[in-house]
Amino acid sequence: MKGFTTRAIHIGEDPSQMQYGDVISPIHLSTTFAKERIEDVEKGYVYSRTSNPTRDRLEKKLASLEGGKYALAFSSGLAAESTILLSLLHKGDEVIAFDDLYGGTKRLFNEVMAKYGINFKYIDMTQADNVNNEITERTRMIWIETPTNPLLKLADIRCISEIAGHDIIVVVDNTFATPYFQRPLELGADIVVHSVTKYLGGHSDVVGGAVIVNDNDLHEKLRFHQNAIGAILSPFDSWLVMRGLKTLSLRMERHEYNAKNIAKYLEEHPNVQRVYYPGLKSHPQYELAKTQMSGFGGMLSFEIKGGLEKAKKFVESLELFALAESLGGVESLIEIPAVMTHASLSPNELNKIGISNSLIRVSVGIEDLDDLINDIETAFSV
Ligand code: P1T
Numbered sequence: 001m002k003g004f005t006t007r008a009i010h011i012g013e014d015p016s017q018m019q020y021g022d023v024i025s026p027i028h029l030s031t032t033f034a035k036e037r038i039e040d041v042e043k044g045y046v047y048s049r050t051s052n053p054t055r056d057r058l059e060k061k062l063a064s065l066e067g068g069k070y071a072l073a074f075s076s077g078l079a080a081e082s083t084i085l086l087s088l089l090h091k092g093d094e095v096i097a098f099d100d101l102y103g104g105t106k107r108l109f110n111e112v113m114a115k116y117g118i119n120f121k122y123i124d125m126t127q128a129d130n131v132n133n134e135i136t137e138r139t140r141m142i143w144i145e146t147p148t149n150p151l152l153k154l155a156d157i158r159c160i161s162e163i164a165g166h167d168i169i170v171v172v173d174n175t176f177a178t179p180y181f182q183r184p185l186e187l188g189a190d191i192v193v194h195s196v197t198k199y200l201g202g203h204s205d206v207v208g209g210a211v212i213v214n215d216n217d218l219h220e221k222l223r224f225h226q227n228a229i230g231a232i233l234s235p236f237d238s239w240l241v242m243r244g245l246k247t248l249s250l251r252m253e254r255h256e257y258n259a260k261n262i263a264k265y266l267e268e269h270p271n272v273q274r275v276y277y278p279g280l281k282s283h284p285q286y287e288l289a290k291t292q293m294s295g296f297g298g299m300l301s302f303e304i305k306g307g308l309e310k311a312k313k314f315v316e317s318l319e320l321f322a323l324a325e326s327l328g329g330v331e332s333l334i335e336i337p338a339v340m341t342h343a344s345l346s347p348n349e350l351n352k353i354g355i356s357n358s359l360i361r362v363s364v365g366i367e368d369l370d371d372l373i374n375d376i377e378t379a380f381s382v
Contacts, residue, residue, distance in 0.1 A: 004179075005250075007061070012058065027236055030048065031047065032047050052235055054235040054239055061242060065180075065248070067183045068192065068213055069213070070213050070219040071212045072226050074211070075207070075208065076197065076231070077102075077104075077196065078104055078108055078195075080193050080210055080231075081105060081108055081193055082108060083211065087225040088141065089118050089140055089141065093117075095140065096131060096141070098146075099352070099353050105173070109143075128155070144184075146182075147297065151353070152283070153285070154292065157170075157188065162188065170189045172192050176198075176297055178200065178297070180249050181294050181295040181297055182294070185213075187292065190214075191212070193209070194211075196210050198326065199251070199252065202251055202329060203240075203329055208237055209233075255298025255364055258372060259296070259364040262369075262372060263279065265376070269380065271310075272305065275302045298328070300361075301361045303356060311336050315336060315379075317382040321362065326363070330366045337359055338357050341361070
């Protein structure tokens with residue numbers, strides 16, 4: 001098999017398959033595809049919700065990068081998540097989920113899916129044994145984010161997949177690590193889900209989601225529901241993600257280099273209480289990070305001394321780090337989860353998970369490291 005970057009560039013872009021020998025695949029905007037006579041067998045495409053040549057090519061690229069057989073592209077990460085849940089769960093089923101998850105994922109679980117009789121149990125998955133203790137005869141799915149958003153906790157994918165066995169579906173949200181640094185299917189997970197909006201798109205210009213699987217039966221169910229529910233990625237957005245993926249490996253190397261250095265810098269800073277980054281030796285799961293991931297990624301969080309007021313002042317004083325939700329673009333972003341990305345959680349829940357008012361989350365971009373550190377240094381002194 002060819003290397004990761006070669007596949008990221010070439011899969012789905014074969015000039016010999018293109019009408020004019022295009023080196024990059026064109027955008028197929030047609031919503032429908034004609035045939036000559038009623039009884040003609042279609043040329044593979046009928047209607048673009050069901051399948052579309054541009055989306056197909058993106059799906060092939062995504063499958064290859066995650067080491068999966070099949071990928072499906074959706075209009076957002078949450079659309080991908082909703083389709084997984086609606087395809088595979090029934091009333092009365094139970095999902096065991098990591099207690100530290102993107103706030104919007106928890107909102108989908110608690111405020112949408114719970115209405116249809118699906119039960120969600122949240123646990124600390126940093127200890128795989130905790131999963132074992134929670135499994136009942138109603139458990140159908142285990143939902144993992146690793147590293148988590150926003151506390152960068154890890155779950156041991158291999159160990160939890162072994163605990164789950166054949167009957168419980170293990171889903172891993174691989175948004176933070178990306179397939180460049182972590183491939184959950186190779187570690188035994190059944191389904192990988194992504195917010196493509198983040199590193200895979202990589203340029204903060206497309207909202208999208210993806211699901212990747214190996215199993216034929218799971219794929220059939222998901223493919224049916226992708227069409228039946230209809231939350232698909234548009235041809236133009238599919239094309240943008242294909243373009244973004246070609247530089248994923250280069251971007252991730254630089255994101256990681258910058259994040260590692262900023263994490264070390266923050267760890268030494270007198271205004272900082274604590275830094276959360278899986279690539280720091282002080283991270284409680286540093287050893288797991290080294291074996292499960294081939295790199296530590298570009299996301300980090302830290303507690304600033306001085307509470308919410310100081311946190312607000314700091315994030316508002318930065319020049320290069322945009323004060324914004326989302327992550328994974330080439331530009332650096334910063335936010336306060338308790339009042340932004342995770343504001344849909346109650347103060348009680350935030351407290352229980354360990355998301356304080358002075359927690360700041362950073363999506364470290366690929367700018368010049370010195371400029372980023374100078375910007376942080378200036379904001380600390382304001
Ligand atoms: O925003 P959307 O493309 O629908 O993806 C949802 C989602 C799923 N999983 C993870 C780990 C995520 O971080 C997200 C979206 N997160 C943000 C918008 C954020 O700022 O954290």
